[in-house]
Amino acid sequence: MRGSLRYFATNMKVCLLLAICASLSVPAFAQSSAPSSGQDLPSAPAPHVLTPTLPGGVTINRATPSALPLSLDEAIVWGVQHSLQMELARQNQRMVHGQVLTVANNLLPSVTAEAFTQTQMINLAALGFKPQSLAALLHQFGVAPGSFSTIVKLDTTGAQLNLDQQLFNVPAYYLYRSAQKADTVASMTTLNAEGTVVLQVGTQYLRALADASQIENAQALEKADELVLHQAIASHDAGVGTNLDVLRARVQLQAQQQTVINSENTFAKDKIALSRLIGLPADQELTLTDKTPYSEFAELPLEDAKSLAYKRRKDLLSLQAQMEVAERAEKAVKYERLPTLSFGGHYGVLGETHGLYHGVFAATGSVKIPIFQEAQLRGEREVADAQVNALHQQITSLRVTIEQQIRSAMLDVQSSAQLVKVARSNVDLSTQELQQSIDRFQAGVSDNLPVVEAQAMLADSQTKLVQTLYQYNQSKLTLARNTGVVETQYQVYLGR
Template sequence: MPLSLDDAVELGLKHNLQLNLARQNQHLVHGEVLTVANNLLPSLTAKASTGTQEINLAAMGFKPTSLESFGISPSQFKTIVKVSTTSAELDMNQQLFNVPAYYLYRAAQKADRVASMTELNQEGAVTIDVASQYLLALADASEIENAQALVKADEVAFQQADDSHNHGVGTNLDVLRARVQLQTEQQVLISAQDTFSKDKIALNRMMGIPADQELTLTDKAPYNEFSELPLDEAKRIAYSRRKDLLSLEAQLEVAERAGKAVKFERLPSLSFNGHYGVIGETTGMYHGDFSAQGKLSVPIFEEGQLRGENEVAGAQTDALREQIASLRITIEEQIRTAMLDVDSSAQLVKVARSNVDLASEELDQASQRFTAGVDDNLAVVRAQAALAQAQTQLISTLYQYNVSKLMLARNTGVVESQYKTYLGL
């Protein structure tokens, strides 16, 4: 399965469990907002019914003889009657004045934004996790390539030492050194291949695909010098884009509006309800049926509850303000730390590249001296080990450099949308 960094991030955003749970929570909160909004809207309900009843008047205590006083003959009156009726109604309920309900609706709107910010924050976490794991797998692949190249070089060196020994020019010690170096590099290659396989399994898990899915990483480890970002600009971006900060600010607005709802619970509320319909015999005449009622509710003796709710709301608001102030300080600290990491890792990459060049030159010179018979292969073995260490260090520092840039993007709140820009892809 060919897989680019974009593909990996897209799969991670699609299948990550925590992110999907955050999306479902956002839908849940949105549904609750609609429910709260419905309390302020007119409620109309239409009802219709029809039915037939057969009533035994005698069983209910009615005596036909009692009609004689009205000049009605009891024989003309049936004690068992059958009645069919049909009715249709339209009921309406409407809040005319309810300030607490209005502020609760406004609070619910902000709660919807809190859920949305939580979802976006989780997207950022998934993006950096998947991207970092992809970069780690690329580093593993580079380590394998270097180890394979060194194994081939060691095989050539071993063959040269063996040939020299067979021709009586070299020593058995040279052959032993070359063999040990070859086997050591083969061990490094086996270990690198094992690490690469395990890191790809971890990447599969993050992307939500089967663990046995083979991957072909189509991108190469990026290296692009990051343009310096002024601290004030980074802070400005972070304060407007960090989802955890925006979520806390939205929570503060929720608490403030809920506090206003508590404050205005002392006000009276006014509502209206009524209905209009028709009712009558199914086959006969129908007559209008209606009712209209206004309701005024005034809280009189609820001061203890109202003061308690107001104190709770005030405590929540104060706590959120303190959390926001603390998080803003933490964000500045994180940005400063990330900038230091980016700068230091960039310098380490330059040094590591220089070390690889120097180690390659040293190995080349040592190999030429050994081939010419000027020196034994001890210098070659040492140069090969130094080159292997330098290449491993370069791969490690390059990975650290890219991850530090991702962390800076994460700390400024733009990693989910600008990770490629920060990596230089």
């Protein structure tokens, strides 16, 4: 087994690299998932979208001629299936699975078939053979040394089966088990990416819904401003109003028109961002079919939320799987001092081409014991121990981070729920104030200054209501993400 040590070293590097790469990816999520601002968290397909295929299986989605109806559920399904983040995660999982298969194949018997035919011309004189030195022997057979040619031509043909098998290699066995767990790490990484995509798509869809609500409110106020302007003009023409009332009403109308334009621009840009997030072309027009959801969320006990997160958080499960990878790799390093036993051989036929063939075979058993490799073995053991300790510290830290994220998300849910109630009350009061101001202006009791002020107050109240509704729904999605269930229970948390 000449290649056993090379095989062992190669696969040790493969497994350690898999574990190290995976361990570097999870802390990045743990840092990016801190719910400081609500946006820092890890962060039905349309039948008419054209997807031409390029070489290599790459597809490009093209926009449909008409607007594409899109619900929240459809947006999430589309994002999970077509977003770049999920495609990269799936390809990474395939890559790791392929490496695991490579490690597994090295434990199986290696059987190869070989056939060859060759023509050789050999210069015996160049190899040190001189016929004169065998003159006495050649004379006994009646052969003159001078007639013996030193240039020999050979035509040979042969075929054989080769077999190599490791009979006893404990480090290789533990490396294979380590690679198997690396496949689990890749699966958890893909599921973790799915949760991130669900949160991102859901947040972006809710933001677009908030933009649509802002447009509706702004357009309603714009119509109200048009009525106030018409009333101001009519009062002025009748001689009971002032030109100041007309100017004030016109300025208010134009300011509201600017608000409508800005809201429509923001809505269009957020829909473009949503299209790209779910893998659609930027020029794909979307029609959002859902409305902003609102449902009071039943408070989840902290201990229940923590217990759920410890079982469902894919980043934590990935770290735990990486710990098993590192522990099995550590065992492989521990048993490197054991001897390895292998067997190799071949069987076939060999002979002159068009001549007589005869069977040939070889069987070899080998035992190899590492002797002068103590520094290397100790170094590999120290590296493996350091990796296990580092992963243990990461797991401990992540469990504390999970509790901190859940507590923060719960506070956001509670506060935003109270803000929604206050904002709704403010909208109702501002609406009543505006109506009373309009009635007083129409009755000629006062000018339209109170109307303009009441409209500004109502616009501010409506804007805050839309923002607080968005914050409330987004905080519930964040809580679902922090407990590890957003990809399966986002509808429950949103109350849909």
